[in-house]
Every structure is written in structure tokens, then in C-alpha cells.
Amino acid sequence: MTCFLCLQCGVQFTAAAAPPDHCPICEDERQYVRWEGQAWITPEELAAGHRIVIKDDAGLLGFGVEPRFAIGQRALLAQTAYGNVLWDCISMVSDEAVAEINRRGGLAAIAISHCHYYSAMVEWSEAFDGVPIYLHANDRKWIMRPHPAVVSWEGETRVLSPALTLIRCGGHFAGGQVLHWKREGGDAILAGDILQVTPTRRHVSFMYSYPNYIPLNAAKVLGIEAALEPFAFDHIYGAWWNQNVIGDAKTAFAASVARYLAAIA
Template sequence: MTCFLCLQCGTQFAASEAPPKRCPICEDERQYVRWEGQAWITADELAAKHRLVMKEDAGVLAFGIEPRFAIGQRALLAQTPHGNVLWDCVSMVTDEAVAEIKRRGGLAAIAISHSHYYSVMVDWSEAFGGVPIYLHADDRQWIMRPHPSIVSWEGETKAINPALTLIRCGGHFTGGQVLHWKREGGDVVLAGDILQVTQTRRHVSFMYSYPNYIPLNARAVQRIAAAMDPFAFDDIYGAWWNQNIIGDAKTALAISVARYLAAIA
């Protein structure tokens, strides 16, 4: 029995004797099936050709896979006095990564913006004794490897600890969430691509599907703005290496919402 990974999106599926016949996440209109057709890979096969890298990204410890694998996102470690949380996930776990997180105080929980980054979230949880994985209940249909550690929370916000609060923004996915982090030196938002940091690193943008170029409608973007309005923050950390807005990020979000709505009007 093997927990196969989708080669295109990096999502790990429940254990089976043979690879699944399809990946619902890739068949969804927000993603896509490989041009060459659906394909699968095992964790050992992935480790034979790729490596997990750890490095600081604008002062936050981040994890990514090199050479690029699947969607190519990186994960972030939110370190707080109340416990550390891994934000988003990648499709590899290594002894070195586990040791480094333990050296920094261990891991209390995992939280993931949306299903494109679920990857091997269960493996990450089990590496730290089965810590909870916080996913919004509106996205439970996209969980391909069910596990007791998964917490499907409901509502609009959820405090993981006194420093970390999940905010349901919706948009890209109905349960799309970001993580607000009260941090010494200035609060931040870990956004995945629910708030997509643009190449200027001065704005964000919004899409229903990034690879298939389907924009969000005005109501969805206005809802994101309303969800973020009660929270103060200086920085936004996006889904990709070095793609962050450092300084005055709340103003950048407001400007970005206004110009997006004007563009689609």
C-alpha cells in the first residue's frame, strides 16, 4: 500500500495498492491535468531527484523543493511564544527539516491556505506526533488523504493561539484562508495565493484560476477586502520565494482592491 502523489499538483492520496485513476484537484477548472496525461510518483521517487531546502525568506524560515516540483510553492514557519505553526505545505518532509523545527521550539499545528498546497500535510503532521491541521470546512471535499489530525473549522475566523488567527477570505476557493500573525516588530499576513503578491511586490491580485486565467468577480474581491479590514498588518508573505510585500501592506491591499475593481468594471 502506497500513498501516491499526483505529479502535477503534488497532492498525496490515501494509501492504495495501485495509483488512483484520477486527481480531482487537477481535473477541477482551477487547475489542469498534465498535457502528457495523469501521472503519479512516490515519496521515495521524489526524494531520489529532488531535495528539500530551508532558508530565510524576509526573516521567516521557509521550506521549498528543488528542482521545482508540482506547483512550486514554499511553506513558512510562523514562530510564536505560544507555539509554532507551519503555514502551507510542500510535498517532502526530511529529518533535517524536522530537526530544525524542533530546534526552534517544535510544531504545534499546521494551517494551509487551500487545497493546491495540501501536498503531504499528513506526513508533516505525523512527523510531529500528529499535530492538528487546520483547514476550512468549506474545502473538505478536496481532502484526498483523510486523517484524524485534520480539523475542519467553520466560520469566518479561528484563533490558533493568541498570536495567530485564520481568516476565511474565500475567492480562489470557497474555504480559502490566510493567517494573521501578531509579530513583534509588526503584524503580518501569510497569504498563499489567496492574496497573490504581484511581481512588483507592491500590490496583490486575485484570481479564481491562475493557470487558466479566470478572474474573480467584484463581489468575491469585495468580500476578501471586508474580511481583511478588521486586521492591522505591515507585511504580506505570498506563496513563492521572495514574493512578499514588506512594509505598508495594508495600504497596498486597499490600492490593489480598488485598481482590480476598476479594471473589471
């Protein structure tokens, strides 16, 4: 029995004797099936040709897969006095990565922005004694490997600790969430691509489907703006290495919303 990984999106499926027939996440219009057709890889095959790189990203510890695999996101470690949280996820786990997190106090929980980054979330949880995985209930249908560690929370915010709060923004996915972090050095939003940091690193943008170029409508963007309005933040951390807004990020966010709404009007 093997927990196969989709080669296109990197999401892991429930253990089976043979690969699944298809990947619902890739068949959704926000993603796509690879041109060569649906394909799968085992965790062992992935580990044979890839490794986890661990490095600093604008002051946060990040974990990524090299060579680039699937969508190519990296995970971040939110280190707090109340316990550490792994934000977003990648498709493989290594002894080195687990040891590095344990050296920094271990892991209290995992939280993931949306289903494109669910990847090997269950393996990460099990590597830390089954820590909870916080996903919004609106995205429950996209969980391809159900597990008792998954917490499908409901509502608009979920406080994980005095330092960390999940905020449902919706947008890209109905349960799309970001993580607000009260911290020294400036409060931060860990955003995945619910807020897509642009190459200028002074703006964000919004899409319903990134690879298929379907923009997000005005009502959804205004919903994201309303969800974040009560929160102060100085930085926004995106989904990929070095794709962050560092300093004055709330002003940059407000300007980004106005620019986007003007562009689609």
C-alpha cells in the same frame, strides 16, 4: 500500499496498492491535468531526485522543494511564544527539516491556505506526533488523504493562539484562508495565493483560476476586503520565495483592491 503524489499538483492521496484513476484537484477548472496525461510519483521517487531547501524569506524560515516540483510553493514557519505553526505545505518531509523545526521549539499545528498546497500535510503532521491540521470546512471535499489530525473548522475566523488567527477569505476557493500573525517587527498576513503578490511586490491580485486565467468577480474580491478589514498588518507573505509585500502592506492591499475592481468593471 503507497500514498501516491499527483505529479502535477503535488497533493498526496490515501494509501493504495495502485495509483488512483484520476486527480479531482487537477481536473477542477482552477488547475489542469498535465498535457502528457495524469501521472503519479511515490514519496521515495520524489526524495530520490529532490531535496528540501531551508532558508530565510524576508525574516521567516521557509521550506521548499528543489528542483521545483508541482506548483512550486514553499512553506513558512510562524514562530511564536505560544507554539509554532507551519503555514502551507510541501510534498516531502526530511529529517533535516524536522530537526530544524524541533530546534526552534517544535510544531504545534499546521494550517494551509487551500487545497493546491495540501501536498504531504499528513506526513508533516505525523512527523510531529500528529499535530492538528487546520483547514476550512468549505474545502473539505478537496481532502484527498483524510486523517484524524485534520480539523475542519467552520465560521469566518479561528483563533489558534493569542498571536495567530485564521481568516476565511474565500475567493480562489470557498474555504480559502489566510493566517494573521501579531508579531514584533510588524503584523503579517500569510496569504498563500488567496492574495497573489505581484512581481512589483507592492500590490496583490486575485484570480479564480491562475493557470486558466479566470478572474475573480467583484463580489468575491469585496468579500476578501471585508474579511481583512478588522485586521492591521504591515506585511503580506505570498506563496513563493521572495514574493512578499514588506512594509505598509495594508495600504498596498487597499490600492490593489481598487485597482483590480477598476480593471474588471
